[in-house]
Every structure is written in C-alpha cells, then in structure tokens.
Amino acid sequence: MGRKGEETRGRLLGATQDLIESGGYFGAGVNQVLEASGAPRGSLYFHFPGGKDQLVGESVRRAGHEIGRMVRELAETVPDTAGLVAGVLALLGDRLEASGWRKGCPVATVALEMAAVSDPLQEVCSEVYGSWEETLRDRLAADGHPEPADTAATLLALVEGALLLAKAHRSREPLDRVARRVAVLLQGARR
Amino acid sequence: MGRKGEETRGRLLGATQDLIESGGYFGAGVNQVLEASGAPRGSLYFHFPGGKDQLVGESVRRAGHEIGRMVRELAETVPDTAGLVAGVLALLGDRLEASGWRKGCPVATVALEMAAVSDPLQEVCSEVYGSWEETLRDRLAADGHPEPADTAATLLALVEGALLLAKAHRSREPLDRVARRVAVLLQGARR
DNA sequence: TAAAATATGTAGACCGATCTATTATGAGGT
C-alpha cells in the first residue's frame, strides 16, 4: 500500500473519528473530514471505496478498540472493579469536559442514529459494545462476582447512560452521582 | 389560532416526534416531516417561524412530557421503585421491539447530536431529563431511600444506557439484564 | 347588516447551500 498511502488513510480515519465523537454520523460530513484531514476528495474514495459508511464503520471500530485498550490498561492498575468503573467514568468525564462537552462516546451517537437504518454500521456498534462488555464480564468473573454477565451489561449501560446525561446537561454531575452509586451495585462481589 | 391551524400544527409536531424517535435530529428531515404530516411547506414556517430547530425543540419537549406522564401513571400502580423501573424498561422495550428496533428514547439521539452545537436544543434535552430525574428522586425520597438524588440519576442513566444498548444490539437482552440487577442497586431502600 | 379591511392559514414553486459520489487526469514511487 505504500507509506504515504497508509498515512493518508490514517489521517482520514483520525479526522472522521474526531468528528464522529463530537457529532455522530451526520456531524462527520465528508467535506469536513476532507478539510480536517487535508486529504483530497479522490483519495477518500480510493482508500474507502465503500464510501462514507465504510469510513465511518472503520472509524467507529478503531475508536472502540482505543477505548477498549484504555479500559484494559486501567484494569491492570486498579484492583477492584468498582474502582475500575469509577476510573473509566473519571477518564471519559475528563475527555468530555476538556472538549467543551463535545466528545462523548464515539459509538453511542452513531448507534442511535444508524442502527435502525444501516446493517453494517449496526453490526460494528454491536461488536464494539460486545467487546467492552466482554472485558467487564471477564473481570467480574475473575473477581468471583456471582452474576458477571448481567452485571457487566448493567455497568456498561450505566457508563453509557451517565455519559449521555453528562453531555445533555453539560455537566459532570451525572458522572459523579453514578460513580458514587456503583459500589452499591457491585455488592456481593467478593463476599 | 383556529381549529384547523391548531390541528395542522399538531400533525407537524406528531410527525416530527415520530421521526425523531427513530432517527434523531437528522432523521427528521423537513421534507419527511411534511410528507408524513401531509402539511404544506408554507404551513410549517407559519406555525414554526423558528424553523426546524423550533419544530424539533417543541417535539422533544412534547415527547418528554408524554413519557414523563407514562412513568408517573405507572408509578401509581406499582408499589416499589424497583418494580417501577422494571416496568419502565419493559414498556420502553416493547415500544422499541414493536417498532423494529427504531423507536428508542426520543431525547437521547437529539441530545448526543445537538447538545454541543445548539444551546436551545441542549436546554430542552437537559430540561426533559431533569424532569424525569425529579420524578424518580421524589419517588425514592418518599420510599425513604438514603440517597435519592444519586440513585435517581443512576437509575435514569441505567435506563437510557440500556435503551441505547438494546437499540445497538437490536435485542432486549440488555434491558432484561439491567432489569434483573436493578433490585440490587436499590438495596437499602426501606431498611 | 352589508361591505371593506385585516388576520389567519394553505399551497407550492423556487433558491442557494451542502451533501455524497463519480470521473478524468496525471504525478510519484518501485
């Protein structure tokens, strides 16, 4: 593929990722992606012959993996799951606030917008959420939690919901409130 | 305003509400709203001189009040808060599934799409979420729950997150998993 | 009460801007 080509492709994905995190599928207009990345129009359709949907799909997947890796890294330094969730909430809250309440979950907006109308994008969103949930479930199971599957899904819903409310209110308050209550939800973890 | 005018205005709001619930702000194109409502273009800008943003704002507020009322009605028939939340999850899950995984929360998508770029729409979303949270908080306080504010925010985040995951996976599973775990979160309610 | 004036609302052609996508062309690296 060549060094240069790979770099252009990466810049396109990065710019798309950035715009998606702020405004979802429709917030990432092709023109804005091109301007932000500095790439010419033809290059986009060379590297992503599937057009915008392919571009968005790969961007969501990449962003999902980045966050997944971030969570796993955090998991290595924090011993208890409650602390891990609190850490994730804090980290994502920092990101959200530092971006002027723009950058929330890179998957959520696209999922809500497109899951019902685009099978490929729905699959990507489902897959990313599934991988995050799996990470949490494994961690809970290793902790000896009695209901790892249900609890993992609940924790993920909690984080996603808190992030949504924080963006809607332009405030960390929902994140803080949820963080305080997570411990209760995880009762019975290591009895 | 006249009987006919009021009716046209209502049809425009209803059509917009419907489209928003499926696809958010950008899913509710003006042309689609006009086609679905049967109203002519001129009527839209007569009844909503603020254009699309006013139309969407009023639709989100209306949809928010409808769900708020639904929750309060359910609260009258279900004694415990855990049951209330489970009931809400079941009801919204029915709606989501019956619509072919299209109709989720009427506020969430618009909030994620527009909160960062439109002050008026951000305010509407924040206000609706605030009113729902207030309903939950009052209920928890009446139950004698020790942390009504934190818990109300957490329950709302939980419901919103579960609804998001359900739409992303096109499955009730997240809703069911969360419903099973809500009881644990509400421990200490009536000690 | 009849006629005139005004307010309310419908109807759709039309506009510029923006959207994603296609195309033809040619430079640059291997």
Place this chain on the structure above:
DNA sequence: ACCTCATAATAGATCGGTCTACATATTTTA
C-alpha cells in the same frame, strides 16, 4: 512501464428556508 495515489472539477440529489399567490375566517366600519 506499472501500479499507487493525489488532485480537482463536476454531477446529481437533497438539505433547510424564502417567497409569492391565494383561500378562508374574523373583525371593523359605515
């Protein structure tokens, strides 16, 4: 010379919004 990739012009559809014309009520005035 060959494939990779960049470049820009442009297509064609759709976006939200404005405009004028017209119909129907409602109010004012004589």
